[in-house]
Amino acid sequence: MEMVNITIDTRKLQVPAGITVLEAARIANIDIPTLCFLKDINEIGACRMCVVEVKGARSLQAACVYPVSEGLEIYTQSPAVREARKVTLELILSNHDKKCLTCVRSRNCELQKLAEELNIKDIRFEGEMGNFPVDDLSPSIVRDPNKCILCRRCVSMCKNVQSVAVIDTMERGFRTIVSSAFNKSLSEVPCVNCGQCITVCPVGALREKDDTDKVWKALDDPDMHVIVQTAPAVRVALGEEFGMPIGSRVTSNMVAALRRLGFNKVFDTDTAADLTIMEEGTELLNRIKNGGKLPLITSCSPGWIKFCEHNYPEFLDNLSTCKSPHEMFGAVLKSYYAEKNGIDPSKIFVVSIMPCTAKKFEAQRPEMSATGYPDVDVVLTTRELARMIREAGIDFKDLPERTFDDPMGEASGAGVIFGATGGVMEAALRTVAEILSGKSIDNVEYTQVRGVEGIKEATIELEGITLKAAVAHGLGNAKKLLDKIKAGEADYHFVEIMACPGGCVNGGGQPIQPSEVRSWIDLRQERAKAIYEEDKSLPIRKSHENPKVKALYDEFLGEPGSHKAHELLHTHYVKRENYPVE
């Protein structure tokens, strides 16, 4: 690697050529404030918060985009730099809606933190407030332009990473706003509700639709049997909300906290993930054997489903008809569980704790009410659960050891790995391989489909079948993969697609880490590690060996793919028009 000699604040160091001043400063452990910068996603040098003095340059330079070169001398803390940063920040604050006390991002806001770090005590400018309407019509995403600082991270995420591109900068000058075409609500445009824009917003301008009130109300209703289920990715991220290290596994604390909140039953969505594998594995085998539509594409990610419905309707028949695990679970709770325990399904209230904002949209799809009642009543994100735990005054780090309730609390490792990209594929392979061979297979790890590479391909020799598989995560990658299939350049049997980069562990409902963390630490990998650890720690690692799932089939559903299973656990999809003209 070519190295160059540079000086930062009188410290001499050797750094790789071509990196930015910001990266070089990091190596020297010198902190330069940033605001619009988010590594690999938004490197546009727009906000000028990161300015530094470069010897010989006429004006201050933005460290996040300025490349180092031999002999470069940089000053990160000169009076001119300090004053410029303050002016920049005060200008941003001058027309910012400063209602920090009631802002969902208070104490996790990059703007607030900068104001504190730069010791802003007075704002010398008074800007005209925009007074923009807040868009809260979407079931998943709330957009408040009054808090927006125009960093454009969300625009880049939606356009460049997700290839959805429903938000952009509009107008100019003081009227500039991040919005959708014709100022439509996100509920009227082909937004897929992935929430990735929320996770990159440095401030409170983007947030999930908060549904905690509905859950408190159900919990306070003595007639209601309130059941909560938690997705695999929640337990490896929730701890971050309480200051624990990224990748902490907090399954026990989470279950204990949910009990304290007053839920009647605390179940594990992983159990339903095992059920999903039984249904989807059967579907895959049937399609392969009977010449059905291939590739079979997974359907657990409602953001991906909506993307497909808007942009690739020609693939709707490729989608697995399986509902996502938490929806399957809801349907089972309001039928099998209700019957078994003699509870009127109208008195069962199902809450799903998900790493996902798209699942809020999914839960209110009319198709998702197999029993005549909504399969799932409310979806809360990991962040909303953390808010409820705080509101209840629960000391999250100091809770007794607890495990999920019976009978829906036991899951296999296969159900757990659903939370990471490649996990559904791997879980399915574990089961399909054994069904085909008719014997127990010891090696359950299909590492070819793990990891954060955007598109992963694998050819797997199963008893008598060479299975070609592909995994894509992040919708930009999904688009590339679909275009390849469409062009006839690939013929897969089985494809897994997750809307969020890294899969559910990095979902739009997960704890938000600021740029200074997520620019340098791969959240996807750290959280996924915890998922695979949990998989390894479990006695059962194959879905079809889960005794609770076996019992469910024996006592109630019959066979995977049975008529009853279809009624409760499967669904269909609709073509959606983009920007309909009235």
Added chain:
Amino acid sequence: MSTNNCCCCGGVDEREQKLQEIIGKYKNTKGALIPVLHEAQDLYGYLPLEVQKKIAEGLEVPLAEVYGVVTFYTQFSLNPKGKYKIQVCMGTACYVKGAGAILDKLKEKLGLNVGECTDDGLFSLEACRCIGACGLAPVIMINDDVYGRLVPDDIEGIIEKYKKISE
């Protein structure tokens, strides 16, 4: 969007065909969006959703980006123009000499807000930057005709004159 009769250039199908020709002409060139928007605006008089949507699809540019460009440049319009396009100069000189009152009178007389067009497609109303006729302030333009040194009471007569011509 409802079809409106503000535009005076040909049938719908014919225009749509022309729009596709314009898109086709620029399709594979870099920076195609702005020239296509210009020609489309000349064709339709303004750039409603259905036109922007066709351009977005044709050029494979996200609609949000198209709309971003349309709202960034003042020469693009989201609203239809009337047969008689009224522009009220809001430059400093006109403003000081009472352009505000002229504009209010026009709004009242036509029942329009700035950027709108009357239902019969006759008049549209806009506020514009200085048109360089400061000596005549306050000034309005109706298509290419300039009216200067106006007082609000002049408006009635001017509007009536155009209504007569178009009968």
